[in-house]
Amino acid sequence: MHEMALMESVLDTVESSAEQAGALKVVKVSLSVGEMTEAIAEALEFAFEALTDGTIMEGAELAITYITPRSRCSACGNEFEHDRFHIICPRCGSVNTRLLAGRELYIDSIEVDMPDEDGA
């Protein structure tokens, strides 16, 4: 259950960014999570709810974009998507592949309510 630690780290950053901007409330937090990490959606959501209680992030939406793993073969140059279990090049069978995507744990952006925002 290291999602608690991950989410603490997310919320540290989100809270200070929102406060810096002078926001009243955080309404959405967008993350990118690679499928080759060990971060599980349900556990992230649970941690998010538990940790945002009573903060300016309470009730905000958590939007997680999952990133499909992708690698490039160093032998034949083939670029391919794959699951967690198969990173060998499907074209030439080489084991020398380099992961291009799939290990992300990333905070993309947040949406906040501002005081005196247009239309508010």
Place this chain on the structure above:
Amino acid sequence: MQIDIAKPILDKNDRAAQRNRERLIEHGVFVVDLLASPGAGKTSTILATIEALRDTYRIAVIEGDIASTVDSEKIKEQDIPAVQVNTGGACHLESEMIRRALDALDLDELDLIIIENVGNLVCPTDFYLGEDLKVMILSVPEGDDKPLKYPGIFQVASAVILNKVDTMPVFDFNENAFREAVGQLNPTAPIFPIAATKGQGVQAWTEWLSAQVEARRAEAAE
């Protein structure tokens, strides 16, 4: 209003890891982070590794546990410096804990630090601590299907130690199936079958580890 953040979630941990890294490079200390489930034989493997390499390298151990000092005491009995890090319930080590452990060690008097991470096949995988490499230990009684259940840990490991191979006949462990699964997940990682408490197979593992230490030294000397 949207605010772009574009930052790694573990930014703070990663930056602390980078500071650990720079410090270790400055002192020429190689660090291996050992990952395994509870009872896989992390401490026994460390003791066997110490015995094999103590005449070549000055070694210290950082022991990560949720509580207790049982493991670090076993290491200290070998006259090897050991620092216990109690995570107080956390399921993994973080870079700041390693920073404090490094503060407690005399880095000028060391060549190799072995980190025994908290027994867990999931959580430590996502945390970079500033180490040179992660190595994973699986023990035979855990079963040959573990790479299919915990792919992440087999992927971040630079090598896989298969411990307690002396129990293979009892547990019906299919070594070929295991090698096949690891080969799909992490085709460049060597697999070292050992029986740590009996010293079996330990030499191949420690020779490989020494080669990594020497390669890093040669890199640093360039």
